[in-house]
Amino acid sequence: xxxxxxxxxRGIWLLLxxxxxxxxxxxxxxxxxxxxxxxxxxxAYDNWQSHVSEKIARPGYNDYGPDHLDPQTNGFGGFQYxxxxxxxxxxxxxxxxxxxxxxxxxxxxxxxxxxxxxxxxNYELVEFFDSDSLRDYYxxxxxxxxxxxxxxxxxxxxxxxxxxxxxxxxxxxFNPEPRxxxxxxxxxxxxxxxxxxxxxxxxxxxxxxxILMIAGAGREVMWDTTRTTYNNALSYSxxxxxxxxxxxxxxxxxTDAWNAPPVNPLVIIQLHSYDHATHLPLPDVQVSAYxxxxxxxxxxRDLAYHRDLxxxxxxxxxxxxxxxxxLLALIDAYIGLYSNPEYSYxxxxxxxxxxxxxxxxxxxxxxxxxxxxxxxxxxxxxxxFLHIELDEYPDALWLPxxxxxxxxxxxxxxxxTFVHGLEYYQPFVKAIDSALTWHAIPDTLAPEYCEVxxxxxxxxxxxxxxxxxxxxxxxxxxxxxxxxxNTVTLASPNRTRANQGFSSLGDMFTSSVTLGSFAxxxxxxxFAIRAIDVLGQASALSPAMGITDGALTDVCIxxxxxxxxxxxxxxxxxxxxxxxxxLQENVDxxxxxxxxxxxxxxxPIGFDGLVxxxxxxxxxx
Numbered sequence: 001x002x003x004x005x006x007x008x009x010r011g012i013w014l015l016l017x018x019x020x021x022x023x024x025x026x027x028x029x030x031x032x033x034x035x036x037x038x039x040x041x042x043x044a045y046d047n048w049q050s051h052v053s054e055k056i057a058r059p060g061y062n063d064y065g066p067d068h069l070d071p072q073t074n075g076f077g078g079f080q081y082x083x084x085x086x087x088x089x090x091x092x093x094x095x096x097x098x099x100x101x102x103x104x105x106x107x108x109x110x111x112x113x114x115x116x117x118x119x120x121x122n123y124e125l126v127e128f129f130d131s132d133s134l135r136d137y138y139x140x141x142x143x144x145x146x147x148x149x150x151x152x153x154x155x156x157x158x159x160x161x162x163x164x165x166x167x168x169x170x171x172x173x174f175n176p177e178p179r180x181x182x183x184x185x186x187x188x189x190x191x192x193x194x195x196x197x198x199x200x201x202x203x204x205x206x207x208x209x210x211i212l213m214i215a216g217a218g219r220e221v222m223w224d225t226t227r228t229t230y231n232n233a234l235s236y237s238x239x240x241x242x243x244x245x246x247x248x249x250x251x252x253x254x255t256d257a258w259n260a261p262p263v264n265p266l267v268i269i270q271l272h273s274y275d276h277a278t279h280l281p282l283p284d285v286q287v288s289a290y291x292x293x294x295x296x297x298x299x300x301r302d303l304a305y306h307r308d309l310x311x312x313x314x315x316x317x318x319x320x321x322x323x324x325x326x327l328l329a330l331i332d333a334y335i336g337l338y339s340n341p342e343y344s345y346x347x348x349x350x351x352x353x354x355x356x357x358x359x360x361x362x363x364x365x366x367x368x369x370x371x372x373x374x375x376x377x378x379x380x381x382x383x384x385f386l387h388i389e390l391d392e393y394p395d396a397l398w399l400p401x402x403x404x405x406x407x408x409x410x411x412x413x414x415x416x417t418f419v420h421g422l423e424y425y426q427p428f429v430k431a432i433d434s435a436l437t438w439h440a441i442p443d444t445l446a447p448e449y450c451e452v453x454x455x456x457x458x459x460x461x462x463x464x465x466x467x468x469x470x471x472x473x474x475x476x477x478x479x480x481x482x483x484x485x486n487t488v489t490l491a492s493p494n495r496t497r498a499n500q501g502f503s504s505l506g507d508m509f510t511s512s513v514t515l516g517s518f519a520x521x522x523x524x525x526x527f528a529i530r531a532i533d534v535l536g537q538a539s540a541l542s543p544a545m546g547i548t549d550g551a552l553t554d555v556c557i558x559x560x561x562x563x564x565x566x567x568x569x570x571x572x573x574x575x576x577x578x579x580x581x582x583l584q585e586n587v588d589x590x591x592x593x594x595x596x597x598x599x600x601x602x603x604p605i606g607f608d609g610l611v612x613x614x615x616x617x618x619x620x621x
Contacts, residue, residue, distance in 0.1 A: 025111045029129045032137060032173070036201050036214075038415040044126075045144050049197050049214070050161045050412035052190045053077025053168040053237070054150065057220035057230040062192040064275040065392065066403035069194060070411050071153030072218075077145075077164030079217040079237040082244040091120075095246045098140070099253040102174055107138055114140065122166055133205065140172040142216060152411035161412050168217030168237060169246045179208035180436045182258045182265040186368065188240040188247065188272075191218025195273035195392045198418035199425045203271070207433035211254065215239050215247050233363070240270070243367040251368045259372070261381040262534035263443055263475055267299065267436065268372060269386045274360055276393040276401075282357055284318070284329060284396075285428050286389040288338035290369045291361035293378035297475075299435035300383055301343050303508060304472040307438040310337060310354055312431035315347045318396060322405060322420050329396045335428070362387040379506070380477060380534050382439065394424060447473035447508075447531035451542030455527050457550025461518040463525070468511060471531030471539055476508040480538070481529050483515065488528040488544040496532075523547050552616055565601045568616050576619040581612060589615055 026044075034040030036048045045051070054076040056063075063072050082088040094117060101109045111125040118124070126139040148164030170190075187193065187200045197214065204212040217237040224234040232238065239247035251268065258266040274282065287309065289296040302308040310331075318329035331345050336355040345352045362369050372385040393401055409417045454466040465481055477497070484492035495515060497506030504510045508531075518525060526544035554569040566579065579600050580589035592602055604612060 025107065026124055026126045027129075028126055029131055031132045032128065032130045032205060033132070033201060033415055035128070035139075036171070037198060045163060047161075047412060047414055048141070048171055049190055050150070050414070051077070051144060051164050052215075053079055053165050053217035053221045054191055055218060055221040057223055061230065062219060062232075064277065065194055066407060067153070068404065068410060069407055069417070070191075070413050072191075073150045073152070076150040076161075077148050077168055077217065077221070078166050079168035079222045080166070081222055081236050081242075084244070088244060092244065092246075092249055095249045096253060099172075099246075099250045100257075102138070102140070102172075103253065103257055105176060110138075110140070121169075123169075136176060138174040138176065140174075142167060142169065142171070150412070154411075156410075159411050165216050168215075168221060170216035170239070171212075171214050172246075172250060173204070173212040175204075175208060175210055175212075178210045180267075180433075180440065181210045182254075182267065183207070183209040183436055184211045184213065184251070184254050184266075184268045185209050186247075186251065186268060186270045187214045188238060188270065188368075189219060190214055190216070193271075193273040194413070195390045195418070195421055195425075196271040198415065198422055199273075199390060199429065200271045202422055202426075203269075203429045203432060206429055207436065209269075211250070213247055213250060233365070240363065240366050240368060245367075248367045252371055255372055255384070259384055261376065261384070264382045264384045265440075266372075266384045267386065267439070268368060268384060269388060269432070270362070270366075270368060271388050271390070272360070273390040273392050276391050276395075279359060279391075280395075282359060282389070282391065283333055283336035283355060284391045284394040285335040285425075286338075286357070286360050286391075287335060288361040288387045289378070289383045290366070290373060290385055290387055291338075291364060292373060293376075293383070294338060294340035294356075295379050296337065296339055296343075297380075297382045299439040300337060300386065301339060302438075302474050304474045304476065306346055307435075307474065309431055309435040310335065310343060310345055312434035312438075313345075313427055315345075315350070315352075317427035317431075318394075318424055321397065321424050324398075327396045329394065333395060360387075360389045382475070390425060390428075443475055443533070443535060443537070445473070446537040447471035447476055447533055447539045449539045449542070450479075450529060450531060452527050452529055452545040454548045455545055457522050457547050458514070459550070459553050460516075461520065461522060462514055462516045463518060463522055463527070463547070463550075464512055464514045465527050465529070466512040467529050467542070470509050470511065472508065473531065473533045475533045475535060477506065477532050477534045479505040479510065479513075479529060479531050481505070481513060481515065481527065482541070482544075483518075483525050483527050484544075485524045485526075488526050488541075490541060492528075522550075549618060552618060555616060557614065560601055563601045563603050565599060566614060566616060567599050570598050570618065574618050578617040578619060580615040580617065582615065589613075594619075 030040035030042045035043045040046035054073045056072050056074045082091050098113050114123050122143050128137045128139050142165045144163030145166045146163045150161040152159045185204050187196045219235040219238040221237040236242050239245040317334040332352050339356045342356045343354045369385050448471050450467050450471045452467050456464040480494050480496050482488050482492045482494040495502050526546050528542045528544045530539045530541045532538045552568045556567050579593045581592045582589040
């Protein structure tokens with residue numbers, strides 16, 4: 001029955017809500033790779049990426065690939081900007097409903113919502129059976145407009161691409177049975193970041209991620225022409241710059257639905273690729289948690305056990321391409337991590353510093369990153385946004401650059417064009433899968449146990465507390481140092497990283513802290529410690545310990561006939577004192593006596609004009 005048909009039932013007019021589209025969903029069988037980037041004879045169209053909208057706003061600006069890859073074509077396809085106002089807000093709200101129902105698996109409703117907007121959006125839902133993986137996918141895609149033709153820079157009809165996108169909003173692929181259900185892969189620059197598309201498709205399928213998003217237009221297709229010269233910050237067709245875009249709306253929907261710090265299940269991976277010639281110092285894979293986060297947490301960096309992206313790679317991640325075994329890339333050339341301090345790779349018998357380079361960390365106005373980081377504690381929470389850049393001609397390849405060998409074939413590019421690139425970045429794909437697998441393991445363990453080892457009195461009511469070993473924990477939050485004049489309990493006064501001046505307690509590898517303002521005598525106090533992770537799981541409270549050492553106070557020396565007499569003030573737990581003499585030119589002190597008192601008389605070696613030093617040392621037994 002057609003949607004909206006009004007019928008009479010028992011004298012009441014009813015509007016039937018079951019649309020025809022609920023049983024008329026498009027169904028296709030083929031390969032997801034063929035549809036997105038290759039051949040698929042059973043699909044309505046194939047090689048989706050070849051149909052992406054292209055335009056030249058600034059000749060040569062984003063055109064840094066080889067000429068034979070995909071020549072830019074001015075005016076191939078279009079882009080529909082969703083303007084500010086009621087009509088535009090309604091469009092975004094409708095897309096939001098589409099994506100919310102997609103996350104819920106309400107595919108009949110999704111199909112109905114898309115059909116209602118068919119004349120405006122030209123989008124459809126496809127239930128897609130992948131004959132390679134034997135998996136079902138749901139694809140929200142734009143139909144082709146055959147009036148657009150891309151000649152790909154030559155007169156050869158076999159290189160032509162017939163059909164482009166009118167709205168250019170992109171393609172959205174949903175895996176209903178993923179291994180990593182809250183992992184979302186985004187490629188916002190399909191026309192410019194050409195290496196990101198094949199590697200991203202490989203990553204999505206191999207790691208079985210939840211959602212794949214690829215934008216449908218190059219950055220120069222639509223921009224703010226009120227400005228005189230184009231640059232990427234002015235783009236409207238770039239969904240990482242323009243929040244009024246279905247691509248950006250889906251990113252907001254998944255963030256609203258799945259973002260749950262502190263150990264966050266949501267991981268948005270935004271994949272880019274960069275021009276080798278203009279970023280020579282960078283490694284092949286440049287990774288960051290965004291420019292505002294220099295202290296990455298899992299899945300990028302695990303300071304406790306090294307179950308992270310860096311350590312999911314072998315020492316030599318790349319050991320050849322196109323049969324050339326002389327091509328080698330050591331871990332620090334293959335991958336870099338924006339991290340302060342720099343992170344290290346701990347191999348079986350070697351430690352290598354991973355480069356931290358302040359470049360290509362994500363534009364400051366990146367819509368998806370900014371939204372993810374609202375309320376994100378970049379120091380404590382696990383990462384919900386990963387910004388990754390791939391070198392489009394890695395450093396280890398042939399010199400001078402052999403683009404024809406690296407990216408063989410003629411336009412339009414397809415899966416076979418990137419066969420060597422896929423081989424080169426396969427270790428990266430595997431490492432992402434491993435890092436996400438480690439990240440998904442529930443954390444049910446408290447930090448490792450530590451205990452107080454020494455307590456030094458510095459005088460003036462100040463005490464330095466030492467402990468060991470470090471309380472290793474992948475999701476470490478803080479040490480909690482307790483003190484009391486009676487029995488130390490969890491109800492005793494304490495200090496954590498949250499107390500002003502004690503931020504160092506938030507560092508897992510901190511091993512001591514100075515506490516102050518204790519009322520005399522400080523020897524009355526006992527000290528204990530435990531560690532807490534971000535989930536609130538705490539290690540056992542250590543045994544309490546009192547002052548074990550400290551600075552003597554009121555030390556002075558006076559003449560006493562032919563002798564000298566030292567005076568000082570100790571504390572009640574002192575057992576014995578050692579007195580040492582040191583000639584300034586000598587290297588070491590030497591013992592000249594011991595006493596249980598707080599005074600000591602002695603005759604100096606001689607008054608020969610030399611300078612002597614004396615030291616009183618506390619002995620606690």
